[in-house]
Amino acid sequence: MIRLKNEVQINGIRSSCKMLSAMYRELIPLVKPGVQTIEIDKWVYAWIKKVGGRPAFLGYGPKKNPYPASICISINDEVIHGIPSKRKIRDGDLVSLDSGIDLGGFISDQAISIEAGKMRAEIHALNAVTCGCLYRGIEAAREGERLLQIARAVNGCAQEKGYGVVHQFCGHGVGLELHEDPQVPNQPHGPNPRMGKGFVIAIEPMINLGTGDVEILEDGWTVVTADGKVSAHWEHTIAIHGGRTEILTEPLEAFTGLQPERIAAPVPV
Ligand code: MF3
Ligand code: CO
DSSP, rough: OOOOHHHHHHHHHHHHHHHHHHHHHHHGGGOTTTTHHHHHHHHHHHHHHHHHHHHSTTSOOOTTSOOOEEEEEEEETEEOOOOOOSSSSOOOOOOEEOOOETTTEOOEEEEEEOOOSSOOOHHHHHHHHHHHHHHHHHHHOOSSBBHHHHHHHHHHHHTTTEEOOSSOEEEEEOOSSEEEEEEOOSSSOOOOBBOOOOOOEEEEEESSSSOSOOOETTTOOEEEEEOOOOOEEOOOOEEETTEEEOOSSOOOOHHTTTTTOOOOOOOOO
16 A cells, blocks of 8 residues: 655655754765774764654664665675674775664655775766666646556666666655565566655665676575676655655765766656
């Protein structure tokens, strides 16, 4: 069941999203070679607590194996849900961060991929295209259009470059819970409802240098590419209003030093 959000709820979700993006703006300069990923997680936990939120990812998932951190940190061939550890970021790593805040019951979700140190041109291109794919997808998210238009936009953009699009994981409704209906795939398969006023969804292309196939590691969380090639991940939480679409989380690519490739024109108001 898709829960349409009213203006009061969207206002709450927006506040949560702005807080999350503010967190990332402070965090981005700290993500560099030599830093342990667990240090980043500790910083994120403290930041979210300090501002009166709750880390939305911490404890999420099955009771027997809940997600143990406040942020997912997925490096290189890790696609999503990487668990912070003693691993140190190294020069040339593509570091994907994904986090969410529960602010008074309103949930935000945003992911970015940071190029740490000197980056291989091939990986930089993947990252720029993935971010561009996200904006292409957002451009397709309009009141009255079908949901899979998002997937067509994302997929088209990635396929044009010969990249693999992860299809085993997808975007989702968000706002009152972390994962709500509908699923928002990046490949055009599955239910295709019309998007209406009050939709709040997370759009999150995961794009690979090789094939789109992925596997889950024994920790039950970390998703890696099946062929070991690098993956990039960018995500925004958006709201569909009557006649316009709003990006609730804030664009952060400029703060990471990235210029998205083929960034879509903003959706007309
Ligand atoms: N942002 C992730 C997603 O959209 C949520 C991660 S699941 C968690 O699927 F357990 F890490 F929270
Ligand atoms: Co998400």
